[in-house]
Amino acid sequence: TAPVLASATVNSRLLVLTYTDVGDLNVGKTAAASAFAVSSAGNEAISVNQVIVSGQTKTVNLILSREVAGGEMLQLSYTRPATGENGIQDAAGNDAASFTDRAVRNLVRDTTAPVLGSATVNGLQLVLTYTDVTDLNEVNFVAASAFAVSSAGN
Template sequence: KVTGNQLTLTYTDASNLDAVNTAAASAFAVSSAGNAAISVNSVAVSGKTVTLTLSRAVASAETVTVSYTKPTSGNNVIQDAASNDAVSFSNQAVTHSTSAADTTPPVLITTGDHRPKVTGNQLTLTYTDASNLDPANTAAA
């Protein structure tokens, strides 16, 4: 599952994964067809999960896959506490938890109780939008 620039892999095992002797970032490949390349910057293991920190955030519309190639030498592989190595896998589909980008512009409400109104020296404009308007990026007077 991917959220932003964090891709989480969850393993089933009777015990937790070995958080000390884990695979290097180079053992993983993340791809998104037709989009900017994604590299793995770091690998963290906790309990039964492996979290990959990616070089960039993944947009909700991207189709992403992940592969793991078990290193052939050394002890730095994905493994459980009993030293059983996880097998390699290729092009595993990734589920998104990244929220879809808001691409709908706000529209001024011009009718009913929420139409533009003046109270004293204040003009109030109300907009339709699923989220709140951004107070940090607003039009100048």
């Protein structure tokens, strides 16, 4: 039975893949950094600099080229190499499957406030557009009384 990816988390420059398997991961058959692709929509590119496999804890640690910001949303893909080449596998030699655009849970706290990017008016609607590495909170609404709108000469 091949190892199965259970979770992916990131904290600063360390992205940890945790696998489930009946045995340990094979530390001697480490996948190349080029087998992984990390993406972060709208943010600076990220590459994998180093891959470290821990057999007993069943984890693959990826050292990233830059720190990940709090709230930044990452996706990770892994391309399993051809049979016989180094890749993620268990001690029995079973290769882990490839995966595409797997969501990565970001453990870094988002401490950057959104910044107003633009404000446009269309009829009775005023649209405020904010820049931020994450989506705005859709649950907590701001009261209308928190805004003051004025028009010169009107």
